[in-house]
Amino acid sequence: MVPGFVQLGLIALLFQLTIIGGFYGYLRYRHPVGDPSARWRVLKILAGGTCLLAIGQTAALGAVGSLRVTPLLSFEQALLVQDAGLVVTLVGYLVVFAGFVIHSRASVS
Incomplete structure (x- = not known):
């Protein structure tokens, strides 16, 4: 059983992926x-960027969420994983943005 904020974060992630799609x-x-x-x-x-942002957000949510269920990581390690997940998510959003820019430049007018 995962904490409620992890479930809410996963719902927000699905919403973001739906918006991008x-x-x-x-x-x-x-x-x-x-x-x-x-x-x-x-x-x-676009698929690579969405995979990166999904993996990053899931890792960031899971690292802190695991502290409440089963403390597999120490608090400092969980914050480090959360920060790394944030960086991966930001890179994913940059890749998605680049995909939309490439699409707009390659589209037939």
């Missing part, structure tokens, strides 16, 4: 990319 679907529908290789590159970049 919905925005990509909208862009793909309204501004399609003509070149299949560019479309595939954008899809890989």
Whole structure:
């Protein structure tokens, strides 16, 4: 059983992934990319970025949440894992942003 803030954080993570997927679907529908290789590159970049941000947020939530359930980590180690998860999440958001920029530059006008 995980603490409530971890469950709430996972729901927020699913909401964020839904927003990113919905925005990509909208862009793909309204501004399609003509070149299949560019479309595939954008899809890989967006998928990689969303995986990074999901892994980062899950690790950050799980590190602090594990202190309340089973103390596998010390408090300092949990904060270190949480900070590393935050960095991975920020890198994931930068990659997602880069994917949207590449999509907008490659789209057919």
